[in-house]
Structures are given as structure tokens and as C-alpha cells.
Amino acid sequence: MRALRWLLVPLLVVPVTWLLFQGFGRDPREVASPLLDREAPPWTLTTLDGETLSSDDLAGRPYLVNFWASWCIPACVDEHPVLAAAHDRYGDELIVVGVLYQDDTDDARAFLARYGDAGYPHLVDPDGRLAIDFGVTGPPETFFVDADGLVRYRQFGPLTDELMADRLPLILPVAAR
Amino acid sequence: MRRWLPVVALGLVIAVAGIVVTVVTAPGAAPTHAERAAALAAELRCPDCQGLSVADSPTASAREIRRQIDELVAGGATDDEVRAHFVARYGEWIRLAPSSTALWLIPFGVVLAGGALLVAWLLRRPRSSAMQDATPTEAQRRAVRDEAEALDA
Numbered sequence: 001m002r003a004l005r006w007l008l009v010p011l012l013v014v015p016v017t018w019l020l021f022q023g024f025g026r027d028p029r030e031v032a033s034p035l036l037d038r039e040a041p042p043w044t045l046t047t048l049d050g051e052t053l054s055s056d057d058l059a060g061r062p063y064l065v066n067f068w069a070s071w072c073i074p075a076c077v078d079e080h081p082v083l084a085a086a087h088d089r090y091g092d093e094l095i096v097v098g099v100l101y102q103d104d105t106d107d108a109r110a111f112l113a114r115y116g117d118a119g120y121p122h123l124v125d126p127d128g129r130l131a132i133d134f135g136v137t138g139p140p141e142t143f144f145v146d147a148d149g150l151v152r153y154r155q156f157g158p159l160t161d162e163l164m165a166d167r168l169p170l171i172l173p174v175a176a177r
Numbered sequence: 178m179r180r181w182l183p184v185v186a187l188g189l190v191i192a193v194a195g196i197v198v199t200v201v202t203a204p205g206a207a208p209t210h211a212e213r214a215a216a217l218a219a220e221l222r223c224p225d226c227q228g229l230s231v232a233d234s235p236t237a238s239a240r241e242i243r244r245q246i247d248e249l250v251a252g253g254a255t256d257d258e259v260r261a262h263f264v265a266r267y268g269e270w271i272r273l274a275p276s277s278t279a280l281w282l283i284p285f286g287v288v289l290a291g292g293a294l295l296v297a298w299l300l301r302r303p304r305s306s307a308m309q310d311a312t313p314t315e316a317q318r319r320a321v322r323d324e325a326e327a328l329d330a
Binding site for chain 2: 029031032033034035041102127128129131132133134135136137138
């Protein structure tokens with residue numbers, strides 16, 4: 001019994017303390033998306049250029065849905081070239097779609113003018129309805145949708161070249177090299 | 178001290194059971210559409226806030242979620258259907274309170290288990306000398322008497 005009491009400290013207190021400390025390094029919003037391996041929400045929205053784009057237009061092709069905002073600094077600035085590079089590299093094989101998250105369209109245009117407009121479309125989501133359909137809690141968040149229209153991966157936070165190389169093969173077999 | 182322990186333990190059990198019953202049998206949602214929508218908004222987490230419900234938040238997301246709740250309730254959706262609509266998008270995280278009532282029992286269970294351990298520990302602990310039976314043995318009586326006689330002599 002006495003020996004057991006001394007075991008209590010390493011067996012109970014240490015793991016519990018470790019577990020609680022783990023919580024400090026994590027964002028409480030970063031929970032598994034219920035959308036994983038399910039059909040991506042459908043949408044029809046207007047782009048920054050004033051054109052209408054629908055998820056049906058992308059049927060049969062893998063695509064990225066990237067929620068961003070001009071006020072999301074530095075994360076959205078950091079990942080911007082990563083998305084632009086993917087768009088440049090894969091062209092029609094991979095559709096990149098930006099979605100403005102609670103952002104002013106003029107501010108978004110200014111952001112693109114400053115950090116470079118790679119030419120992929122950016123959807124205006126005035127009520128944030130699409131963000132809610134995707135369960136977005138804050139930019140940047142990126143959803144990887146495969147050619148069957150299923151969500152294969154959700155990136156919480158900024159994309160990096162390493163992440164892109166690692167996760168893109170999930171929806172784009174050509175990217176696995 | 179020792180004879181009060183069972184009373185204290187019993188009191189603890191009754192208090193915890195009372196709280197559990199109150200929580201589990203709390204009244205359901207209010208009847209009108211507006212009241213139901215307000216109650217549901219208070220249950221859901223504002224997705225882009227820190228620890229605020231959709232009802233308490235002024236953000237665009239919270240506004241849109243409140244609008245969708247109103248729309249769903251007006252369209253005849255049950256409270257569970259409205260909750261499921263948002264859980265399908267954000268996961269259980271969107272709910273400020275866990276859906277399973279069994280989860281509510283965990284803290285009470287932990288308190289009860291801790292209380293039981295404490296009681297067991299107090300009962301097992303060898304009683305300190307101050308708490309020992311004060312009635313002297315015949316040998317002690319004799320020793321005291323002998324000592325007193327020796328002093329008198």
C-alpha cells in the first residue's frame with residue numbers, strides 16, 4: 001500500500017500534467033473536420049472578377065478550396081506563394097479556388113495587387129455561408145477535394161511547400177513524385 | 178471523528194445525486210419558434226470567437242448561423258435536426274455542451290470516487306495516540322496508583 005502511494009505520482013500525476021501541458025501548444029479550434037471523406041459542400045458564387053462559378057463546373061477534377069482574407073497576416077501572406085506555385089505548376093489538372101473570409105472585396109483586390117495575383121478565381125462569400133458549410137473557424141483553411149468531389153484533407157493554418165508536396169497526392173496522383 | 182465519516186459520506190452521495198438529477202431532468206426547449214431559436218443559438222459555439230455562443234457574438238459568422246437557425250426552425254426542423262445541421266459542418270466542437278448526458282456524469286463520478294478513496298484512507302489510517310481510547314487499562318491504573326503511593330511515601 002505504501003509503495004503504491006509512491007507509484008501514484010509517476011503513474012497518475014506525470015501523465016495528467018503532460019496532457020494538460022500539451023493543450024497549451026494547440027489551437028482549440030483545430031478539431032478533425034467532419035467533412036473528411038465526405039462530399040464537399042456544393043456552391044455557386046460570384047468571383048472577384050464578377051463571374052459566376054459553381055462547384056459543378058469543377059466536377060471530375062481535383063480542387064483546392066482556400067479560405068483567406070486580406071486581414072489574415074502573416075499566415076495568408078505566407079501561404080499565398082504556395083498556392084500560386086501549385087496553380088502555375090498543375091494548370092488544369094488542379095483547380096485552385098480562393099474564398100474571401102469576412103473580407104472587403106476592395107481589400108482583397110489590394111492584397112492580390114500587392115502579393116501577386118496568380119490568376120485563379122476568388123469567390124465572394126458575402127454572408128459567410130460557404131465558410132459555415134465547410135465548418136471554417138478562421139483563415140487560412142484549405143480543403144483538398146478529389147476528382148470524385150470528396151474532401152480528402154483539411155489544412156488548418158497556412159500551407160507550406162512541404163505540406164503541399166505531402167498532401168497533394170491525396171487528390172492528385174500526378175503530384176506523387 | 179470516525180463516527181461522523183459515514184454521515185459525511187452519505188451527505189456527499191445525496192448532494193451529488195441531487196445535482197445529477199437536477200441536471201438530467203432539466204426542462205426542455207421553450208415552445209415558441211423565437212424562444213427555441215434563441216435557446217439553440219445559446220448552445221452553439223461562435224466559430225470565430227473565444228468561448229462565446231452564437232447568441233452572444235456579433236461576428237458575421239454568428240449572425241449567419243442565427244439566421245440559419247431561424248430558417249431551419251421556421252421550416253419545421255426539430256432542435257436535434259438544427260444541432261445536427263451544424264455538427265455535420267463543424268463537428269461536436271460547435272456545441273458548447275456535450276451531447277451525451279453520460280459525459281456530464283464523469284465529473285460527479287470522479288468526485289464520488291475521490292470521496293470514497295478519502296473515506297477509505299481515513300478509516301484505514303492507524304488512529305493517532307491523541308484519538309486512542311482514553312479508558313486506562315487495569316495495568317495502567319495500577320502503575321499510576323503505585324507511583325502516587327511512592328510520592329506520598
